[in-house]
Amino acid sequence: MQGKGLLTGLSVTIRHFFGKKVTVQYPEEKLPMSETFRGGKLVLDQKKCIGCRLCSMACPNEALDLTVETDENKKRHMKKYIHKSGRCLYCGFCVEACPTKAVTWDKNYAIACYTRTDLTYDAVKSDGRNETHE
């Protein structure tokens, strides 16, 4: 019968019209991010960091700009950990490369910002998340 296919299709639509919602009502509702989720901003745990620079060496796009300081006991620690997120590919190679698991993602995926300079931030200052540099 001509038009039968159309009606079958329409029945699917009607069935779903009265069915359960499948979309998440963002921003009232938010999905939890997975354990492995790569995204948001980088957080550096200064106590764990040994200043080996392996993270920045693993980075494919030179998105990390580190300033390492050596104190009087010849111990290296991170002074500045600039993440140029505008260059970042979110590949997570930096996190994987770190031998002491000092650098992690904060998983806050809402990272849109108004100006270009806001894209660059220092991961050392965990309290100054939105501070800009350069």
Add this chain to the structure above:
Amino acid sequence: MTEAVSKVIRTEEYQLSMGPVHPSTHGVLQILLTLDGERVVKAVPCMGYLHRGIEKLMESRNYFQCMPYTDRLDYVSAMNNDFAYCRAVEKLAQLEVPERAQYIRVIMAELNRIASHMIFIGSLAVDVGATTGMIYPFRDRECILDIFNELCGARMTYSYIRIGGVKSDLSVKVIDMINVFLKNLSAMIDEYNDLLTGNEIFQHRLKNTSVITAEQALQLGLTGPMLRASGVNYDLRKDNAYSSYEDFIFDVPLGNSGDNWDRYIVRMKEMRQSAKIVKQALDGLPEGSVMAKVPKVLRPPKGEVYVTTEGPRGEVGYHIISDGTVKPYRVHIRRPSLINLQALDLMCRGYLVGDVVVAMSTIDPILGEVDC
């Protein structure tokens, strides 16, 4: 009288530029159409709007650092691109991939193929004007993206398949998610069939339009579903089996007339076959490690390789030349979308403007891959 009128009212060919900002060009592609009334005389795709120079970028990074860039070629099926790149580097560096990793790669590549074909169905539906038909495949593709997100932390740019194996082993949760998805897939495909395949308007738009014969397809160098829709049985997973594909039983769906309808049906059938492969791979998943011993600093010996993999759009090939250093000397990528797109002119000539949109859609190009 009529003769006199036809002399006065003369139609003249004119040019129409479709794109680069047009919803049905799947990205930033410009098509220069030469029209005679509503008939297409010539269709020329103008590419390059999304060119990022990925081949060049890869030459200035080491072999590991190239991974995120291969993700960004065909971003709808990034797993398959990573897969092809890794196989090329592994061949160059003579690395042996553990069997478990090979199986996991197959699972992920096939899931990504299903996701990619879902995008195809959705965008084809919206291109022929069935907006409702778009929502369902996109909703279901989300299930696969959730699996990938759980697996590697990204929905599109996975970097999961790595040189020498895969990034991490499958967790119990991921295996469960895949099983649930496989169980639901059949119902999902039935729903698309109800919505689209049986729809008479949809059939009228697709059947007997943009026919490519087997001979023409071979001459143009088409691969993947485009080629198989014309009836040529060529699938690298069968004909040049890699990564344990020989262990799985599956069919290669073929079309016979090479029209838009066949290209649609072939992809529809391929989804079920991919699910079959995933099921077999999950059931027979061997034990062992998922990563070969790969040196921290990879310096493949001097030489060159060309390795091909069957992606959702066709043959993805990587030609890599090594000069013995940590960076590739030259990378050339055979991108199936680019080559399949060359059939556009043939597919549009003599048809109406409305058919250009459908032809474009059944080629299923991803502009990230076309422009590289």
